[in-house]
Amino acid sequence: MATVNVKVPLHQSGQPHRFDPEEVTIQAGDTVIWTNEDTSSHTVSPEDGSSFPEGSLDTQGATYSNQFSTEGEYPYFCQFHGSMTGKVTVVPASAG
Numbered sequence: 001m002a003t004v005n006v007k008v009p010l011h012q013s014g015q016p017h018r019f020d021p022e023e024v025t026i027q028a029g030d031t032v033i034w035t036n037e038d039t040s041s042h043t044v045s046p047e048d049g050s051s052f053p054e055g056s057l058d059t060q061g062a063t064y065s066n067q068f069s070t071e072g073e074y075p076y077f078c079q080f081h082g083s084m085t086g087k088v089t090v091v092p093a094s095a096g
């Protein structure tokens, strides 16, 4: 089982807030760690409201992690910034 990193880059004037990368593909059982490098607060909110626990990235340096054990697509967004969307795709764990 692996960990995959997604960051919220420090916001650049004139550019939208974003997740980087916006889409990741992981294997079932892997953990995604989101890190807030920005000075604004952000959230990691599942689009359907419940497919995984919502995370808060309140301060610069804050992290949120979630282990995804079930295959599927998990689109998410930030409650504070309409430009911020992302997706975690979980594929079956490889044998061996």
Ligand SMILES: [Cu+2]
Residues within 6 Å of the ligand: 017, 041, 042, 043, 078, 079, 080, 081, 084
């Ligand atoms: Cu945000």
